[in-house]
Amino acid sequence: MSAKKQEPKIVSTTESQPEGFKWVRLKKIDWEDETGKKRVWEAAERCTRAKSGVDAVAIIALLDHPSKPLSTVILEQYRPPIENTVIELPAGLVDEGETPEEAAVRELIEETGYGGDGEGAGTATVEDISPILVSDPGMTNANMRLCTVRVKLSESDPEPKQKLDEGEHIVKRIVEVKELYNVLQEYDRKGFTIDARLAHWAMGWHMATRSNKE
Amino acid sequence: MSAKKQEPKIVSTTESQPEGFKWVRLKKIDWEDETGKKRVWEAAERCTRAKSGVDAVAIIALLDHPSKPLSTVILEQYRPPIENTVIELPAGLVDEGETPEEAAVRELIEETGYGGDGEGAGTATVEDISPILVSDPGMTNANMRLCTVRVKLSESDPEPKQKLDEGEHIVKRIVEVKELYNVLQEYDRKGFTIDARLAHWAMGWHMATRSNKE
DSSP: OOOOOSOEEEEEEEEEEEEEOSEEEEEEEEEOOTTTTEEEEEEEEOOOOTTSOOEEEEEEEEEEEESSSOOOEEEEEEEGTTTTTEESSSEEEOOOOOHHHHHHHHHHEEEEEESSSSSOOOOEEEOOOOOEEEEEEEEETEEEEEEEEEEOOOOTOOOOOOOOOOTTEEEEEEEEGGGGHHHHHHHHHHOOEHHHHHHHHHHHHHHHHHHHOO | OOOOOOOOEEEEEEEHHHHHHHHTEEEEEEEEESOOOOOEEEEEEEOOOOSSOOOOOEEEEEESSSSOEEEEEEEEEEGGGGTTTEEESEEOOOOOOOHHHHHHHHHHHOOOOOSSSTTTOOOOEEEEEOOESEEEEEEEEEEEEEEEEEEEOTHHHHHHHOOOOOOOEEEEEEGGGHHHHHHEEEEEEOOOOOOOOOHHHHHHHEEEHHHOOO
């Protein structure tokens, strides 16, 4: 363990946003490390953070059907920064004045139909909301919460319809939770790109299941 | 499901790096969506990607001791972009000429001592390497692979020493895997920030365990 002489601290930050950008900016951070040494770090950040302090929320939907295996919903969505279609959890930015739980249920309804008022939407209950999580803390301050939402379905419920905004092109897929790890591997083989947070959740589930069998 | 008229495509990209920045830059992406509509996306990216195409690797170490419960190693590390100490998996950038597996074992040794040649280092075996995963695909092209490394320990092995680079101040903590979810909650209550990928792995494990008991 390293000898910690002081708490590291930020000395000053300088934002830099080139002409024509409005959603993201860069930031130069002057800070002092644990030994008092002056250092510089470069980061990127979103310009859209709501007063709640949370950029985004992602949703693990647990589809609880009387006679089908526990399932979840994942999305196929084209992401320009990746130049590819990415397999992700339902997610979205938190709007001003919204709680993360409200944003989670709203995004789940929009992107999957579950939890809404249409046929087959079931009844959504927020089961767990994570602390604030940072998605890539060496590079950006981008943060999120993960919300687990249980959706109670009835025997004859049809698959509900998405309520996408104009210009949103998102394909949803229902996957048995115990098959999620394999389904992601298969998406990778087909040339899709996988979101790290979804993959880590699936990997954690997979390892727990495997570990129980050992 | 939305009617997909064409594959979305990138028309052109323009990089923008303000004076004085060298590690990160911004990018304006002109693209055409599924309906042929011209749209613009703003993203950030690292300037350091190795030829392998992978920015970074993170490691789930499975510490396999003859008489102790299955454990893993997590790190406490100050992250200037977050202005706080973040709880993370061992991880690091992939160097030029290195495979992700080599980078994973190298970083595990440096940050935790496990897998090295010191006392108590055990014997490390790469058990699983994920596909390329994207950490925050709406905002950056940053990517990584998750490497699961089993470390076989002997009964009397002491905790191995880290081999940190000059200027690295990283505190490691050994945690029973089945306690990981609770330990992260406790870190949050104490004012630390949690990495999203670590939290998603822990959440997946926690849900699988809970689901088995239902």
